[in-house]
Ligand code: FES
């Protein structure tokens with residue numbers, strides 16, 4: 001099929017609500033807020049209710065609101081599909097717009113792989129409720145029962161007749177009806193959209209260069225800013241000499257500003273210019289004197305890991321325990337103990353951090369920022385600007401990748417700070433160097449693991465997680481003797497489902513000044529490595545095949561099915577020649593279960609990663625092809641995290657500056673990939689992240705199988721295994 | 723500041739810019755064509771790939787003053803203007819983009835590859851595409867997309883578009 005460049009009716013734009021027929025449904029609005037929405041509308045066109053995700057105009061056009069920003073994970077298709085399935089409209093015929101942060105849309109945070117699992121019922125209900133209202137109107141016009149009416153393709157039909165009404169014809173009357181509280185949802189067996197292959201409608205605009213990302217926003221009268229951040233991250237400014245910078249043609253101003261992180265502020269200097277190129281040139285000519293105090297000492301990854309390894313010699317704070325682990329471990333005859341390490345990592349989305357803010361003389365503001373959550377972005381912007389949220393119009397363009405990074409609003413804080421000074425629109429755009437050297441990063445972590453075996457079976461496991469806490473640093477929310485509560489989601493025995501007679505999860509908090517934050521799959525990206533490699537170690541100690549050893553302690557049917565499917569698809573039992581090896585790992589996170597099998601072969605002193613097979617059980621899903629795409633992306637990012645150098649700090653400075661030093665996986669390093677989805681029909685789980693955690697341990701276990709060398713520290717230098 | 727006359731996507735465009743301003747920023751911020759992307763500024767990511775006289779180059783590395791007056795520039799906006807290029811068709815067919823940010827650069831590299839070498843081997847595809855980073859990890863689909871487009875072009879099921 002041929003496409004003309006403009007044939008797609010796919011728009012991501014803000015729409016005025018004027019001319020709206022049915023709005024399902026606005027919150028209980030009063031006074032000014034109500035007036036501002038209704039001022040262009042006859043009052044009978046408005047229906048006041050809960051979730052305003054569907055707009056049907058009297059001319060028949062339909063707009064669906066996507067509450068979760070798209071950073072590549074496919075929410076721009078997934079969320080509207082939930083509405084469209086129940087509403088019986090085709091996505092190709094509707095306009096999809098991104099929500100703007102207002103509370104009537106509920107939580108709008110893309111993160112924690114939550115879009116489909118969080119919206120599975122609320123958005124389907126919103127769609128089903130609208131459909132029932134439209135059917136009710138049609139039935140009363142035909143003076144018949146609603147049972148004799150059905151909805152299809154934005155039309156209500158009367159059974160056994162040629163009568164029909166388009167949604168546009170019904171919308172006005174439907175809007176006057178009360179919204180059904182418990183609309184009937186479709187039986188999944190009747191789904192025509194959910195769970196089916198459908199092309200993503202955002203893709204045509206992404207192959208023609210027309211898709212609008214945060215970096216592409218341009219508004220009249222806009223100036224550009226390039227910001228000199230502290231080279232040692234939290235240093236303070238002694239003096240700024242901007243003489244040379246101000247000589248650059250186009251440079252208008254040099255302003256001392258602040259980078260506001262959730263937990264602290266850092267000094268910075270902004271160069272404002274008529275073009276971004278002039279601003280960055282002006283920045284390179286600044287002469288800033290910094291006082292970095294003790295930061296050169298504390299901001300060192302070596303020192304951090306040294307403290308962490310010290311902590312690994314002691315017991316931590318107990319998070320959960322089944323039985324008396326230590327007593328059993330001490331008396332066991334066949335046992336092992338090891339420490340696994342994962343490095344700090346940058347997210348390094350190809351589109352760097354960027355925001356456009358216009359603070360106006362009248363105390364209102366308009367913002368365009370590629371945040372992961374419009375609601376959180378709006379709340380933070382109001383705080384940064386010192387104005388009420390209802391004074392801000394917030395737009396969220398597409399995100400050119402994020403992986404957690406753009407939910408940290410330091411870049412937005414800078415744009416807000418400058419906009420308030422300048423009173424004209426300003427675009428803050430970070431350089432790649434800013435992105436890599438400033439963080440926040442995935443924290444480097446240790447897993448101290450202990451376990452024992454008896455009679456060929458794994459009988460105990462203790463995972464002691466050690467490192468900086470995201471809850472602790474970002475939210476300043478961890479008490480000194482408290483285990484990081486986020487461990488529950490990813491490390492607990494409830495999560496891994498291994499049936500050990502005794503088990504324990506514990507924690508030691510090792511603080512650092514290096515800014516950290518969530519990174520694709522959060523702690524699971526760290527602790528999957530320790531858990532699943534060590535399970536292999538215990539399996540070998542027990543004299544068992546790693547697959548059999550796992551199955552022997554897994555009761556949960558879904559986990560077993562994932563592993564058994566993986567074994568079959570990856571041909572686990574196949575006899576391999578010397579110098580080849582397969583490794584597998586399984587990890588549950590964000591409501592889904594994912595397993596991976598990697599095949600490696602030795603080559604000289606190193607190894608080659610030949611193939612990765614992944615299996616995922618994410619319950620109900622929206623688009624199988626997107627599940628595959630996300631899982632492929634997780635394999636690539638997982639291998640990247642396993643074999644490419646991480647972020648290191650020495651003398652208080654980040655040692656990496658750009659992609660030549662902080663390398664990410666390229667095409668030549670990408671193995672053959674296969675992804676299989678389990679049709680479990682379970683409640684929906686996450687898709688954007690769960691594929692990642694098993695990748696690194698599958699690789700570590702494969703290397704052991706091929707070479708007999710057990711690696712416990714990431715990254716792995718695959719060109720020289722020792 | 724100096725005045726430059728550029729030929730972009732078949733149109734003559736006047737641009738006023740500092741002599742050392744890389745073509746990337748001239749194209750994006752002066753000319754206003756936002757399809758070409760910034761990713762690194764040091765020739766590491768390929769997001770800024772455009773064609774000069776049909777050959778792929780990293781526009782972040784070319785100060786505007788060094789550009790030959792006759793240079794014919796093609797950006798992503800000049801590919802498939804009337805009917806999509808076989809590569810773009812294949813990208814839709816294979817559902818290549820995730821976030822899509824790197825894809826302008828990927829497509830510019832792929833279009834240039836097929837022009838130079840209509841039936842590339844797997845190794846040749848990797849060699850040509852290895853300079854284009856995709857943090858979302860769409861490499862296998864890019865690879866398949868190029869193979870698909872090569873077949874489509876060979877069988878004449880699609881035209882190589884109006885690539886100027
Ligand atoms: S921006 Fe030019 S290669 Fe990265």
Ligand code: FES
Pocket residue numbers: 072350400401819820821822823824825855856857858859860
């Ligand atoms: S599609 Fe996101 S970086 Fe390539």
